[in-house]
Amino acid sequence: MRRVTLFVNGTSKNGKAVAVYGTLSELLTVASNKLGIRASNLYNGKGGLIDDIVLIRGDDVLYVSEGDAFIDPQSDGKMSDDNSGLHTDWLMLNIGGHLFTTTGSTLVSKEPDSMLAHMFREENVWGNTQDERGAYLIDHSPEYFKPILNYQRHSQIIVNEGINLLGVLEEARFFGIEQLAEQLEVAIKSSNPPEDHSPLSRREFVRFFLATPTKSELRCQIEDIGLNLIGADLSRLDLRYINFKMVNLSRCNLTYANLCCSNLERADLSGANLDVSSTSLLFLFLWPSSIHMKPFLKG
Structure with missing residues (x-):
């Protein structure tokens, strides 16, 4: 039986040793339970995407992501650019214990006057409020924050089934994303039967x-x-x-x-x-x- 060590994408701490058996899908399920994330992709130490379980060898160190691209754990949470040797503005957020990977421009450019934009445009806002992986700590609900991040990325309301729109609306108001709040108010009103x-x-x-x-x-x-x-x-x-x-x-x-x-x-x-x-x-x-x-x- 093969055994590998799993880390959250972009980190080199709090790894979990697991046995490899069955299918790649089953291993991702185990990774989700062990790491507390929704595992979607597996990368080897060089950033190669693993799409078949037969590619995994015993004692491999693997990095698990929720669908985001590989982040070198030695780059302090920033995604390396192999062509330029520079760092892009990729960063990690720890929202209520759930990790999100996005870019500073995603958080800032949509509504530049929002509180969310100010939080990531001014570095002194954070002080020491980062976890051991360098992820910015925000004590809010991850299920309500995910639609906020989707809106920042796509300019559309994208909410999974079962998520209360009122919770998302409160998050939008907290982060000062006025356009999203207005759209959510219309959506909530239209969803209620007259x-x-x-x-x-x-x-x-x-x-x-x-x-x-x-x-x-x-x-x-x-x-x-x-x-x-x-x-x-x-x-x-x-x-x-x-x-x-x-x-x-x-x-x-x-x-x-x-x-x-x-x-x-x-x-x-x-x-x-x-x-x-x-x-x-x-x-x-x-x-x-x-x-x-x-x-x-x-x-």
């Missing part, structure tokens, strides 16, 4: 009524408003003990409905037909409402 205040039909109300357990109070109030039952036909229904607080019952047909012990606090009963027997109104809780009743009650 509030439906259209009247309920008799069938919809009965379904709502039957779905409520017998031991639970049936409350028709939703937050600071009530259900819209304008013109609904609720005649001959057993509506005892139902909480109709703030419900719009305007022009509702309540003929022979049993409203015993129902709560109609602040309900709108304007134009409602309350042609019911007096016994069905026993203990009916009537609070200030606009009520229109037939000239007399059957009794």
Whole structure:
């Protein structure tokens, strides 16, 4: 059995020794678990991309990346340029324990007046806030920062399924990326279904009524408003003990409905037909409402 030592791309500390077996995909899964990253690529010590597990020899030292290009661990987190012998502006970020590799220009050029741009345009901002690998430490959520970095790279909102856009919006506001924040606000607003205040039909109300357990109070109030039952036909229904607080019952047909012990606090009963027997109104809780009743009650 072969054994290799794995390091995060661009680093030479905190390596993990692992056994090599199975497929390259299985080794990348092991690397993800051992190093706490989403392993995508393997490089040898000279930066060669390993695309087949048979290329790995025992006691090899390998560098694992999340898809970014090879970074020489001796270059202090900067990617070397073999043609010029100079360093590019590649750098590493440690966001909540998750490593990201990007360039300074990516972080600065999109919105040069943002706080994120100032953080990486002015080196004295950081002081000693770098980890042992030279990655800049930022105590934020990596899952919310990833869409921020994608936007800096592609000028588009790219968010994986299951990521809460509100979290990404808060990150965009924190880093002062105003254009992204505006786009996220529009996306969040369009993703929320419009509030439906259209009247309920008799069938919809009965379904709502039957779905409520017998031991639970049936409350028709939703937050600071009530259900819209304008013109609904609720005649001959057993509506005892139902909480109709703030419900719009305007022009509702309540003929022979049993409203015993129902709560109609602040309900709108304007134009409602309350042609019911007096016994069905026993203990009916009537609070200030606009009520229109037939000239007399059957009794």
